[in-house]
Amino acid sequence: MSLTTGPQQSAAIPLDPTADRSAQGRFVDRMSQWPWWLLIIVFFGVLIVWNAMTSELYSAIFSRLLLGIGVTIFTTLVAYSLAIIIGLIAGLGRVSQNPIIFNIATLYVQVIRGVPILVQLLVIAFVIVPIVIDGINLLGSALAPILGGDNFLTRTKPQDVPFLTRSIIALAIAYGGFQAETFRAGIQSISKGQMEAARSLGMSYLQAMRYIILPQAIRRVLPPLGNDFIAMLKDSSLVSVLGVRDITQEARLYASASFRFLETYTSLAFLYLTMTIVLSLGVKWLENRLNSEGRAQG
């Protein structure tokens, strides 16, 4: 029986596996603990930054890309904030006892999760926004007796909505669908007894949500929400297909004019990587802090 030889063999090995290690062995152990991946990234980062400062080509690329950094950051921040609000409302809808609210929220989440973000961007920018503008125009004509035939509602044209705005709306709606599920999971992870205790004290459903359930649920979903922020930063590059001049669009324009594809796109990738690594270290720090607080408070 080969199974029975296992424990007998292992009995010959000293109980403490490190007791008998040479100094060299311990050094190898410690080396294997290092975050080599981060060192490699930092190495290439230094290389690229050094290039950017010494090589004329790279400094030209970077000064071009940095023209778009404001748009990238603005798009990410605004779309993310809107997505949080949409996601919280839709997430509350997903745990609602009211069948109408539940079905509206579920319809939204299922549609959003089943359509690629790039396609959503195109649909919202070229289909939904024009339809909404048509609706506003119709409303304007309907209100013509009050506001006059030529009022601000009938004057609104699709061109009045810049593509930056359309991109932000599209990203917010897309991410709201994912965050709805994050919030739903967080709310459902809080034990039923919390809601019962709050209700038995006479609080309404909404009061119990606001004071008891959400504060605990949101704490729990902060790390996944942080990861969503990183994902949003990366997906903000999609707005370049609408011609919005974020860093990706600037890189595309520069590369196609100069034919310096390798240098331009490597720099672009590095720029994203720098931002996402800094952010993911931030999420990690947040996770650790919440964990240690969680231990203190149970």
Next chain:
Amino acid sequence: MIVIKHLVKQFGSLRAVDDVSLTVGRGKVTVIIGPSGSGKSTVLRCINHLETPTSGEIWVDGIHLTHDAKNINAVRAEVGMVFQQFNLFPHLTVLENVTLAQRVVRKRSEAEAREIAMQQLTRVGIPEKANAYPSQLSGGQQQRVAIARALAMNPKIMLFDEPTSALDPEMIKEVLDVMLELARSGMTMVVVTHEMGFARNAADEIVFMDRGRIVEQNTPEEFFTNPREERARAFLNQILR
């Protein structure tokens, strides 16, 4: 104070409560006992509408409990409840646990709520833990905070759902002592418990339930020394040994 008529609660194919009628007078302590799964807790949870009755009627302090949300909140504000699992709010301090509903539901000022909270925490014997978080307390202390939290709302009725069942043996007494003091102060109480000592000392009436029905309703002296029903006698033999 509480009138229950022909209460039925059905969970799928299981009839957890089967035609229960019960009256609890003002200032009376009613202890419901019985084997697990006999529907004791469900009756209790119907009184403040944490469970929606399948049929039957309930009046609490003259208010007819219907499905109307306003009605339910009105009853809940008058009925305090203590749970087996304490259900303190872990993200709030002890003091905040006791003041929150006072401010949100009773609309009391911060200062007033705090004063009442400290009175109730003193009453249950742990005013010094006001600024601690629930996780820093023992089970017995947590349950006493839960009692203080319910009392701070000035309820007319207190419901206890197996309040000592999740406690280590050495902490049971501190909770029972608080409940005993409360019973003697004239609070109307309905208690589901397996603590026969408490039932004997504090109860005005014992209700023995089995399989969703009330089998025997009696004074504690009669019930514990000379139960009328065979099922009750068998249960007592099991539990008292």
